[in-house]
Amino acid sequence: MPSELQQVLEGYGIRGIRLQLVTDNPRKPVWRIRSPQGEFYLKRMAVSPGRLRFILAAMEHLERGGVRLPPVVPTVTGEPYLALGSHLYLLTRAVAGQDLDYGTHLPLIVRSLARFHRAGRGFAPPPEAEVHSHLGRWPEHYRKKLEELDHFRARAASTPNPDAFCRIFLREVPFFRQQIEATLARLADGRYDAWVEKLRAEGCLSHQDYAASNLRLVDGEVLVFDLDSVTCDLPARDLRKLFNKVMKKGQWDSTLVRRILGLYQEVYPLTADERQVVATDVMFPHLFCGAVNKYFTGRAADWPPEKLVAKLQEAIRSDRQKLRTLSAFR
Numbered sequence: 001m002p003s004e005l006q007q008v009l010e011g012y013g014i015r016g017i018r019l020q021l022v023t024d025n026p027r028k029p030v031w032r033i034r035s036p037q038g039e040f041y042l043k044r045m046a047v048s049p050g051r052l053r054f055i056l057a058a059m060e061h062l063e064r065g066g067v068r069l070p071p072v073v074p075t076v077t078g079e080p081y082l083a084l085g086s087h088l089y090l091l092t093r094a095v096a097g098q099d100l101d102y103g104t105h106l107p108l109i110v111r112s113l114a115r116f117h118r119a120g121r122g123f124a125p126p127p128e129a130e131v132h133s134h135l136g137r138w139p140e141h142y143r144k145k146l147e148e149l150d151h152f153r154a155r156a157a158s159t160p161n162p163d164a165f166c167r168i169f170l171r172e173v174p175f176f177r178q179q180i181e182a183t184l185a186r187l188a189d190g191r192y193d194a195w196v197e198k199l200r201a202e203g204c205l206s207h208q209d210y211a212a213s214n215l216r217l218v219d220g221e222v223l224v225f226d227l228d229s230v231t232c233d234l235p236a237r238d239l240r241k242l243f244n245k246v247m248k249k250g251q252w253d254s255t256l257v258r259r260i261l262g263l264y265q266e267v268y269p270l271t272a273d274e275r276q277v278v279a280t281d282v283m284f285p286h287l288f289c290g291a292v293n294k295y296f297t298g299r300a301a302d303w304p305p306e307k308l309v310a311k312l313q314e315a316i317r318s319d320r321q322k323l324r325t326l327s328a329f330r
Helices: 003-011 049-064 106-120 138-157 164-187 191-202 235-247 254-265 272-283 286-297 305-329
Strands: 018-023 030-035 038-045 082-084 087-093 215-218 221-224
Touching: 003 082, 003 087, 049 087, 049 106, 106 215, 106 221, 106 235, 106 254, 138 164, 138 286, 164 191, 164 272, 164 286, 164 305, 191 272, 235 254, 235 272, 235 286, 235 305, 254 305, 272 305, 286 305
Parallel strands: none
Antiparallel strands: 018 030, 030 038, 038 087, 082 087, 215 221
């Protein structure tokens, strides 16, 4: 066992352990620990101390609001995390549960997301926390994506022998540029700003990765984990990501959109204007922009060309199809 890990485990008072690396991410590895004291997960956090204090404050607030999270285990000195050199570690108790999927467990997932957002109301980060917020920043983000597409288009157009990915991208980019311009116009109509100001005053939390893979069913309740990306933002952010997760492998369906909105609003009602803000973020071509960014920045350099093209085509299909469902958000 590496000496650093040995020191970390001593800092938690854990002995007689069996250690297994379960997430082989150089920046934020995760180990499963079995010991006489129980079973745990140890994660090296790729964040600053202030950011980690924000995450822990958000977790504490959500738990008070009824969200079930993996219990955080304190160090032997009572600290919520352990700092060793430049690394920060978080230890949580392992909780056995059932995996969830969007087919069988969709009502559970949607209602639990609404409960998460309801529990996030009133959140006020402590003074020592490094505040993480996207409130009011959507227009800036959308404009940056527009500029990025223009930059990538110039690169693709200047390529002497463009590959299949570039040819498809150059064919589709004018349409998706127009979509981004349309979403920017919608953000400027006042409804987005009104919701931002409302939640800025009330306090709010967004998970940012509320996917089935980050949920477990435990004793009839949904347990939520991996809050590394938790932020202050509109519920629309998580809702849009959920819609994309549910729909991108199949067909965008207005009936299913209405069903998801109905399930969500049983717990967290939205006004007509707020639903239109959700529709605006759904309308933005997030999948197309993501696929294109991966290609041009080399983040998927180990993928074969066929996989890159397939992902781009899937994104195009989904981002075009969903436009037919926007009336379901009224």
